[in-house]
Amino acid sequence: MENLLEVKGLEVSFPSPAGDFKPVAGVDFVLEPGRTLGLVGESGCGKTLTALSILRLLPPPGKITAGKINLQGVDLVTLPEKEMVKIRGAKVAMIFQEPMTSLNPVFTIGNQVTEAIRAHQRISRAAARRRAVELLRAVNIPRAEERLGDYPHQFSGGMRQRVMLAMAISCRPLVLIADEPTTALDVTVQAQIMGLLKRLREELAMSLLLVTHDLGIVAQATDRVAVMYLGRIVETCPTPLIFQSPAHPYTRGLLRSVPRLGQRIRRLQAIEGVVPESSLRPRGCSFHPRCELADERCREAEPVLETVGDSHLAACHKAPPPAGKTDG
Amino acid sequence: MVNYLLRRILIIPVMLLMISLITLGVMHISPGDPAALRYGLNPEVSATALDRMRELYGLDQPFLTQYRGWLIRVVSLDLGNSFIDDRPVQTIILERLPATLLLNILSLALIFAVAIPIGVVSAWRRGSFFDRSAGLLVFIGYSTPTFWLALLLIMFFGVRLGWFPISGMRPWYVQFMPPAAQLRDLASRLVLPVFATAFGGLAGLSRYARSSVLEVLRQDYVRAARAKGLTEKRVVWKHAVKNALLPVVTIMGLTLPSLIGGSVIFETIFSWPGMGRLGYNAIMNYDYPVVMGVGVLSAFLTLVGILISDLAYAWIDPRIRYR
Numbered sequence: 001m002e003n004l005l006e007v008k009g010l011e012v013s014f015p016s017p018a019g020d021f022k023p024v025a026g027v028d029f030v031l032e033p034g035r036t037l038g039l040v041g042e043s044g045c046g047k048t049l050t051a052l053s054i055l056r057l058l059p060p061p062g063k064i065t066a067g068k069i070n071l072q073g074v075d076l077v078t079l080p081e082k083e084m085v086k087i088r089g090a091k092v093a094m095i096f097q098e099p100m101t102s103l104n105p106v107f108t109i110g111n112q113v114t115e116a117i118r119a120h121q122r123i124s125r126a127a128a129r130r131r132a133v134e135l136l137r138a139v140n141i142p143r144a145e146e147r148l149g150d151y152p153h154q155f156s157g158g159m160r161q162r163v164m165l166a167m168a169i170s171c172r173p174l175v176l177i178a179d180e181p182t183t184a185l186d187v188t189v190q191a192q193i194m195g196l197l198k199r200l201r202e203e204l205a206m207s208l209l210l211v212t213h214d215l216g217i218v219a220q221a222t223d224r225v226a227v228m229y230l231g232r233i234v235e236t237c238p239t240p241l242i243f244q245s246p247a248h249p250y251t252r253g254l255l256r257s258v259p260r261l262g263q264r265i266r267r268l269q270a271i272e273g274v275v276p277e278s279s280l281r282p283r284g285c286s287f288h289p290r291c292e293l294a295d296e297r298c299r300e301a302e303p304v305l306e307t308v309g310d311s312h313l314a315a316c317h318k319a320p321p322p323a324g325k326t327d328g
Numbered sequence: 329m330v331n332y333l334l335r336r337i338l339i340i341p342v343m344l345l346m347i348s349l350i351t352l353g354v355m356h357i358s359p360g361d362p363a364a365l366r367y368g369l370n371p372e373v374s375a376t377a378l379d380r381m382r383e384l385y386g387l388d389q390p391f392l393t394q395y396r397g398w399l400i401r402v403v404s405l406d407l408g409n410s411f412i413d414d415r416p417v418q419t420i421i422l423e424r425l426p427a428t429l430l431l432n433i434l435s436l437a438l439i440f441a442v443a444i445p446i447g448v449v450s451a452w453r454r455g456s457f458f459d460r461s462a463g464l465l466v467f468i469g470y471s472t473p474t475f476w477l478a479l480l481l482i483m484f485f486g487v488r489l490g491w492f493p494i495s496g497m498r499p500w501y502v503q504f505m506p507p508a509a510q511l512r513d514l515a516s517r518l519v520l521p522v523f524a525t526a527f528g529g530l531a532g533l534s535r536y537a538r539s540s541v542l543e544v545l546r547q548d549y550v551r552a553a554r555a556k557g558l559t560e561k562r563v564v565w566k567h568a569v570k571n572a573l574l575p576v577v578t579i580m581g582l583t584l585p586s587l588i589g590g591s592v593i594f595e596t597i598f599s600w601p602g603m604g605r606l607g608y609n610a611i612m613n614y615d616y617p618v619v620m621g622v623g624v625l626s627a628f629l630t631l632v633g634i635l636i637s638d639l640a641y642a643w644i645d646p647r648i649r650y651r
Contacts, residue, residue, distance in 0.1 A: 093555065105647055151646040
């Protein structure tokens with residue numbers, strides 16, 4: 001299928017007197033129309049920065065220093081800011097991890113939703129208001145009409161995330177980026193929001209880039225998954241495969257660390273060691289200091305993403321070679 | 329909200345009571361009294377005469393008795409008569425208040441109108457040429473003694489260029505001019521004092537607005553507003569500024585005392601017939617009724633001002649409004 005969004009060799013750096021700090025160091029992935037891609041990784045692996053790069057909303061002084069982000073063939077990295085404004089919210093929308101602080105406390109919900117609509121559509125205030133009510137209904141906010149005049153602090157966290165979602169879909173974007181959309185919410189509310197996301201993605205035929213560290217959410221909601229470690233994609237494959245035959249030792253470690261219901265365990269399984277600072281990236285494979293399979297080659301040469309199965313890629317010297325092919 | 333408002337209003341009389349008590353107390357413990365000031369060095373005036381005079385003004389009575397007498401008169405809205413010229417204190421204050429209010433309201437308006445845009449743009453374009461030159465200017469503004477600046481302004485614009493009159497508010501001859509010319513005369517007399525009084529405040533407030541906007545620009549909702557596809561202009565001037573102004577409004581409440589109290593220094597330099605000079609002269613003359621009148625009125629208006637700024641804060645910030 002044709003790719004809607006293609007990220008190639010994306011690099012993000014933060015200049016600092018002690019040398020550039022590169023939290024995203026060459027990320028590649030593609031997002032197909034109408035599909036959901038899960039971007040998975042530990043805190044600090046660069047997944048949020050990758051997501052923000054797509055909208056070019058990196059916190060200063062962060063900058064995209066290399067790579068391409070193609071949206072329908074247009075490179076967003078080199079697009080002038082004036083054009084970029086027309087992409088944000090219209091073609092690519094985003095919801096954030098912190099629904100509690102992502103709405104402006106001093107403006108009403110109605111004001112903020114209609115503002116999102118009117119940023120990209122030339123319609124009257126009254127029409128935007130009607131559309132806002134529709135949108136709030138679409139995200140299951142009860143008494144939508146009355147609540148337009150309410151302020152964010154009168155909404156719960158889950159309700160605020162619904163409002164964020166209503167704003168995000170207001171212009172029927174091609175791509176919705178959801179950065180840990182449920183991390184800050186209660187488990188029951190999480191399930192509701194994930195259900196809503198799934199339904200809206202289908203109804204509006206959007207593509208969804210779901211940034212998360214929750215493998216349960218990956219299993220439920222995504223078609224494909226990309227695992228990030230220290231600013232790089234280390235493995236990517238259709239979602240079921242990551243659970244059946246993970247190829248990268250880091251992915252396997254992640255999966256092992258998920259506690260399972262019905263399994264009696266004394267201690268949670270963890271991956272040994274800690275994520276090193278991105279500024280102190282190890283030579284060779286960046287995972288080798290924590291990897292049980294690491295040998296001389298892993299310490300010296302950096303592995304690249306290679307096919308290990310049917311649309312399954314991994315960046316590991318120790319990954320099993322694709323079936324029907326011998327080590328070469 | 330009503331409860332809160334009621335509490336805030338009820339506390340005002342209590343505060344006034346305490347402020348007036350302290351004011352009179354300070355006047356009393358300062359050495360000297362009106363009688364001694366006027367006749368103490370005159371060998372022709374006997375001690376008995378001085379005592380008679382003290383008796384006349386009620387200064388021989390115990391402190392609290394004097395305070396009670398003053399308080400009873402004030403409750404019936406009588407601030408007493410000046411020791412110096414025996415005119416009612418109300419009349420004297422009403423003569424002086426408009427001059428101070430006019431000067432300070434204009435100066436405050438100028439401060440806000442100029443400092444906030446400077447602060448916002450500095451924060452928005454942080455590190456730009458504009459930001460850095462504004463920073464330098466503010467540094468100079470902050471460290472310049474304003475009385476000295478006032479003198480320089482008078483020398484340059486008043487004396488050398490002759491653009492503006494150097495002192496006074498309403499010279500005797502303006503009464504013979506047509507109203508429009510009177511107004512023009514007043515306006516030209518306001519330029520230098522307004523600029524001089526605004527200058528120091530300008531520096532402080534613009535820095536304050538800058539840091540306030542910088543703080544807000546880091547918030548999640550600003551990033552979310554950008555993600556909606558709003559232009560940078562709209563993000564800054566709508567989403568950031570309204571939030572950043574919340575603390576600035578509080579600052580405004582704190583500038584209110586000087587608004588009413590007037591500034592002794594500037595009113596002296598520019599011969600401005602305002603409250604600052606009135607209060608200063610009254611203190612120097614041990615004119616207790618005027619000192620008390622000016623003090624209590626300033627305190628009252630200040631308390632009301634702070635109340636208003638709190639209400640304004642609540643009006644801007646819905647989170648407070650509903651509590």
